[in-house]
Amino acid sequence: MALPVKGRSLVVPRTARRVAWFGFAELCEKPLAAVDYLAIADRFAVVILEAIPRLGPAERDAARRLNILIDTLYEAHTLLIASAAVPPDEIYTAGDGTVEFQRTVSRLIEMQSEDYIANRPRR
Numbered sequence: 427m428a429l430p431v432k433g434r435s436l437v438v439p440r441t442a443r444r445v446a447w448f449g450f451a452e453l454c455e456k457p458l459a460a461v462d463y464l465a466i467a468d469r470f471a472v473v474i475l476e477a478i479p480r481l482g483p484a485e486r487d488a489a490r491r492l493n494i495l496i497d498t499l500y501e502a503h504t505l506l507i508a509s510a511a512v513p514p515d516e517i518y519t520a521g522d523g524t525v526e527f528q529r530t531v532s533r534l535i536e537m538q539s540e541d542y543i544a545n546r547p548r549r
Contacts, residue, residue, distance in 0.1 A: 427441045429465045429466065429469060430465075431461060431462050431465045432461060436458070436462050436465060436466070437452075438466070438469075438470075439452060441470075444469075444470050444471040444472060445470060445471070445472040445473075445474065446466060446469070446470040446472070446473050446474070447473075447474040447476065448473070448474070448475055448476065449475075449476050449477055450475060450476065450477045450478050450479065450488075450492075451477075453475065453491070453492075453495055454488045454489075454491040454492045454495065455488050455491075458491060459494070460494050460497075460498055463494060463495045463498035463499070464498055464502070466498075466499075466504075467498050467499055467501075467502035467504045468502070470504065471504065471505060472504065472505045472506075472507065473499060473504055473505070473506050473507070474506075474507045474508070475495075475506060475507070475508040475509075476508075476509050477509060477510075477511070478492070478508055478509065478510035478511065478517060479510075479511050479517075480511050480512045480516060480517060480518075481517055481518040481521075482518075482520055482521060483520055483521030483522070484521075485518075485521075486521045486522045486523055489517075489518040489521065489523060489527060490523055492517070492518075492530065493523070493526060493527055493529070493530045496530045496533050496534060496537075497529075497530070497533070499537075500533045500536075500537060503545075503546045503547055504546075505537075505543065505546060506534075506537050508534075514530075514531045514534040514535055515531050517530075517531070518530075
């Protein structure tokens with residue numbers, strides 16, 4: 427499936443009803459921005475994000491994109507199902523933006539809570 431975003435197409439590799447499934451590289455290792463993530467959050471109630479790796483200083487761009495993605499999904503109250511190589515607080519611990527990434531860690535943890543899941547608006 428392809429979502430129109432600012433005159434171009436954003437490929438969503440796997441979908442089922444209101445669920446989109448991406449690998450980490452498909453969302454965070456490509457030159458995507460908040461507008462792309464917002465289009466995903468607007469269209470899908472659930473996003474599955476597979477294989478988040480441990481990120482280091484060389485992957486600061488991917489860490490920044492992950493930060494923006496999580497912020498966008500959190501603000502849209504999108505349900506996130508994710509798999510990662512390490513717990514949230516170990517994803518990005520060294521490099522530019524690690525202080526800002528702590529908000530991402532906090533949001534990832536909150537998005538797992540019963541309260542977050544139970545209080546999502548039904549779409």
